[in-house]
Every structure is written in C-alpha cells, then in structure tokens.
Amino acid sequence: MPNNHNQNSRRSFLTKLTRGVVGATLFPSIVTARDQQRNITEFLQRSQKFSANDHLQIALIGAGGMGTADTNTAITVPGVKLMAVCDLYDGRLADAKSRWGASIDTTRDFREILDRKDIDAAIIATPDHWHKDISVAAMNKGKHVYCEKPMVHDISEGAAVVAAQTKNGVVFQVGSQGLSSLGNEKARELLRDGAIGKLNYAEGFWARMSPSGAWQYPIPADASPQTVGWDAFLANTTKRPFDATRFFRWRNYRDYGTGVSGDLFVHLFSSLHMITGSMGPNKVMATGGLRYWKDGREVPDIMLGMFDYPETAAHPAFNLSLRVNFVDGTGGTNYLRMVGSEGSMTVEWDKVTLYRNAPTADANDPLAKTKANGTQGKEFIYDRKAMLPPEKMEYTAQAGYKGAHFDHFYNWVTAIRNQGKVTENSLFGYRAAAPALLCNDSYFKNRIIEWDPVNLKLVNT
Numbered sequence: 001m002p003n004n005h006n007q008n009s010r011r012s013f014l015t016k017l018t019r020g021v022v023g024a025t026l027f028p029s030i031v032t033a034r035d036q037q038r039n040i041t042e043f044l045q046r047s048q049k050f051s052a053n054d055h056l057q058i059a060l061i062g063a064g065g066m067g068t069a070d071t072n073t074a075i076t077v078p079g080v081k082l083m084a085v086c087d088l089y090d091g092r093l094a095d096a097k098s099r100w101g102a103s104i105d106t107t108r109d110f111r112e113i114l115d116r117k118d119i120d121a122a123i124i125a126t127p128d129h130w131h132k133d134i135s136v137a138a139m140n141k142g143k144h145v146y147c148e149k150p151m152v153h154d155i156s157e158g159a160a161v162v163a164a165q166t167k168n169g170v171v172f173q174v175g176s177q178g179l180s181s182l183g184n185e186k187a188r189e190l191l192r193d194g195a196i197g198k199l200n201y202a203e204g205f206w207a208r209m210s211p212s213g214a215w216q217y218p219i220p221a222d223a224s225p226q227t228v229g230w231d232a233f234l235a236n237t238t239k240r241p242f243d244a245t246r247f248f249r250w251r252n253y254r255d256y257g258t259g260v261s262g263d264l265f266v267h268l269f270s271s272l273h274m275i276t277g278s279m280g281p282n283k284v285m286a287t288g289g290l291r292y293w294k295d296g297r298e299v300p301d302i303m304l305g306m307f308d309y310p311e312t313a314a315h316p317a318f319n320l321s322l323r324v325n326f327v328d329g330t331g332g333t334n335y336l337r338m339v340g341s342e343g344s345m346t347v348e349w350d351k352v353t354l355y356r357n358a359p360t361a362d363a364n365d366p367l368a369k370t371k372a373n374g375t376q377g378k379e380f381i382y383d384r385k386a387m388l389p390p391e392k393m394e395y396t397a398q399a400g401y402k403g404a405h406f407d408h409f410y411n412w413v414t415a416i417r418n419q420g421k422v423t424e425n426s427l428f429g430y431r432a433a434a435p436a437l438l439c440n441d442s443y444f445k446n447r448i449i450e451w452d453p454v455n456l457k458l459v460n461t
C-alpha cells in the first residue's frame with residue numbers, strides 16, 4: 001500500500017527547528033489560536049439555539065468516583081447545567097444532592113432520566129457492563145452521550161453503539177480524556193514533522209501498589225439489598241445473591257469489569273491512535289497472572305500485552321508493548337513512549353519530552369572516509385564542526401492550562417452546540433476498546449488473536 005507518512009517529514013521537523021519554530025514559538029501560537037477559538041462570549045451566544053433556558057442540560061448516570069469527577073468538570077464549561085442524577089446505591093444519590101444541590105432530581109432508574117424532554121445529554125459512568133445498553137437507549141431517545149471508557153464490555157457490543165450513533169445523529173464521545181490534551185496534540189505534530197524519524201515501536205506501563213490502586217475500594221457500612229439496586233445491577237448479566245463486594249469492587253469480576261486492559265490499556269490505545277492516525281493492531285497477544293491481590297478477583301494483577309500495528313497510509317508498521325503491575329514497589333508511575341529511527345518521545349497529557357539521537361561518527365559513512373583520506377595528504381582539510389540541535393526538548397503546557405479533562409468536555413459540549421464532530425466518537429471508541437478487550441480474550445483463551453481494525457472483525461475465529 002502506498003504511504004506518505006514519512007515523506008519530507010524529517011525535513012519539515014528540521015526546517016522548523018532551524019527557524020526556531022519547533023522549540024519555542026510554535027507552542028504558544030497553538031495556545032493563542034485555541035484561546036481565540038474558545039472565546040467564551042461567542043460560546044454563550046451559540047448556546048441559545050440549544051435549550052429554552054440557554055443551558056445545555058445534562059444528567060449523570062452512575063455517580064461513583066469517575067461520574068462525580070466528570071460532572072464536576074462538565075459543569076465548569078460555561079452554560080452546562082446538571083439536572084438529574086441516577087445511581088443504584090442510595091448513598092451516592094444522597095451525596096449527589098449534598099454536592100450539587102437539593103434541586104437535583106435523583107433516581108435509581110436510568111430510563112426515567114432518558115424519558116425527560118428537558119435533558120439534552122447524559123454522562124454515562126456506570127461499570128463497564130452497562131455502557132452499551134445505556135448508551136444505545138440514550139441515543140435512541142435523542143440524547144447526546146459522554147460514555148466512560150472502555151466504550152463496551154465485550155468486542156461483540158461495539159457495532160450496536162456505532163449503529164445507534166449513526167441512526168440518531170447525536171454527539172457521542174468516549175471518556176478517554178487524554179485524547180483531547182495539549183500533550184497528545186503536540187506528540188501528533190512532532191511525529192508528523194518527523195521529530196523521531198520513522199516510528200517503529202511504542203510502549204506503555206502503569207505501576208501501582210496501593211489497595212485502592214488495585215481496586216480494593218471501600219464498601220459502605222450501610223450496603224444492603226435495601227440501599228443497593230442489586231437486581232437492576234444484574235439485569236443484563238448472570239443472576240447471583242446479593243454481594244456488596246461484587247457491587248462496590250466490580251472491576252475485579254468479569255461480568256462487570258474489563259480487567260486492567262479495559263481500565264488502563266484503553267487510555268493508551270486512544271492516545272496512540274490519535275497521535276498516529278491508526279485504526280488499531282491486527283495481532284493481539286497477552287500474558288500475565290494473579291500474583292498478589294488474591295481477594296477473590298477473577299482477573300490478573302500483572303498483565304503484559306503485545307500488539308502488531310500493520311503499515312497503513314497513516315503510519316509505518318510498528319510494535320506496541322503494554323504492561324500493568326499492581327504489585328510494583330515503585331508505585332504510581334505511568335508511561336507512554338514512542339520510538340523512531342531518529343529519536344523517541346515520552347507523551348504526557350501536559351508535557352512531551354523529545355529525545356533526538358546524537359549523531360555518531362560511523363566509520364562506514366562515506367563522508368567520514370573522505371575526510372580521513374584528505375588529512376593524510378598535504379592538503380589541509382578543515383573539518384569544521386556543525387551546530388547541533390538539542391538532543392532533548394521538553395514541551396510543557398502553559399501555566400493555567402485547565403487540563404485534558406476540561407478539554408475533553410469542552411470538545412464534547414462544543415460539538416453538541418455546533419452540530420459538530422468529536423474525534424473520540426463511537427467508531428474511534430470501538431477501535432480503541434477492541435485491542436484492550438481482545439487482550440483479555442487472548443489471556444483467558446491462551447492464544448494470539450487476529451483482528452481486522454478497518455472492518456472491525458475478528459480474523460480466523
């Protein structure tokens with residue numbers, strides 16, 4: 001297949017470097033352009049066509065840790081108003097009223113929220129096994145959706161979400177917030193400009209150690225069949241007697257969660273696909289084990305995933321290696337590193353560090369040979385040294401940057417108000433979730449999985 005991903009890219013980076021654009025001025029100019037684009041006055045004027053009272057009226061479904069964080073960020077976007085909250089644990093509904101005001105309506109039944117005409121959009125931050133059903137139901141009621149990652153719980157569920165978004169023409173965005181960050185945008189630009197040469201490898205890891213990092217979340221003292229909507233929690237999966245541990249530590253169980261790959265790898269797939277323009281790997285293989293957190297969980301606490309990305313028009317062929325270790329004494333480290341023929345970069349949401357390979361004096365370099373021969377004769381050859389570009393460059397976000405989470409909500413709200421588009425829509429979200437979910441399938445089935453990321457199909461199964 002023809003590709004143009006490397007043509008002139010190195011020259012482009014070096015030209016910008018020579019002009020001093022890459023190192024300093026380009027970054028502020030991007031920020032300035034964004035600031036202009038994000039003019040608040042213009043923003044509020046635009047909102048008038050969307051809702052009778054000038055607000056984008058939203059509801060939260062799943063008011064736990066991330067749903068609360070999402071809502072706290074969403075309501076800082078001008079003109080966004082929280083109307084109602086749904087959760088299956090009464091304690092979370094009480095928390096919602098004390099946090100966001102007694103006027104917020106609360107319910108255990110997400111359908112009540114979706115039936116309301118005064119709600120324009122919903123944040124869905126339930127455990128993973130409810131993402132597909134609630135997203136599809138919401139879109140079929142004409143609601144715009146912000147659905148937490150991973151978009152679906154099983155590889156078979158993605159097509160229904162894509163179809164519902166297509167049919168209803170709503171804005172649907174998955175919640176891998178890093179994708180909207182300044183760091184990802186910078187990394188994409190640097191890769192495109194050839195700053196690391198030709199991409200051949202990427203790697204990421206998460207090191208954790210604490211009980212909460214390993215998903216041993218607190219179980220409220222009042223948890224009971226009276227305070228928890230247990231039957232509703234299980235309505236789309238295997239029926240079991242009430243079990244507060246399963247409800248509050250749902251990530252540990254395969255009926256509800258998607259293991260470390262669905263929790264963490266999926267963020268990296270989203271970022272990597274955005275930076276490279278990739279649709280995903282065609283080969284997925286995983287290994288790992290349950291080494292330490294033997295608390296009844298059904299998923300490994302150490303997982304290694306390897307992924308082959310085939311050459312496409314957007315990028316060369318490259319390999320990806322991902323790792324999670326919940327028993328890592330170093331604790332608390334995350335990492336995404338991209339490696340090319342001329343350097344590497346580590347990508348964070350508010351910072352990119354670029355490492356350029358130092359030029360080496362290679363004896364096989366024809367130019368080096370000529371110089372060596374020349375100095376043996378009478379003629380003086382002045383081997384004048386060149387100015388070298390820096391070998392390490394750090395790009396950091398301007399002070400006051402609101403961060404990836406705000407950017408992600410801003411993009412979602414702006415797309416709703418302008419009938420626009422978001423990058424992390426259902427198709428993108430499915431392509432990011434797929435390798436994470438297939439990683440679990442590879443681990444549990446103990447085999448390599450082949451995937452067609454263009455047509456979203458398993459190969460040879």
Ligand SMILES: NC(=O)c1ccc[n+]([C@@H]2O[C@H](COP(=O)([O-])OP(=O)(O)OC[C@H]3O[C@@H](n4cnc5c(N)ncnc54)[C@H](O)[C@@H]3O)[C@@H](O)[C@H]2O)c1
Binds near residue numbers: 128177
């Ligand atoms: N983007 C991120 O960085 C990020 C970080 C953490 C979690 N997440 C995602 O957010 C989602 C929630 O994770 P969490 O850590 O907040 O979990 P959590 O357990 O803290 O919250 C989940 C909430 O959903 C409620 N719930 C369960 N089933 C429901 C249903 N059918 N209807 C309504 N409410 C229901 C639970 O009572 C609970 O309050 C997950 O999909 C997770 O992957 C994303």
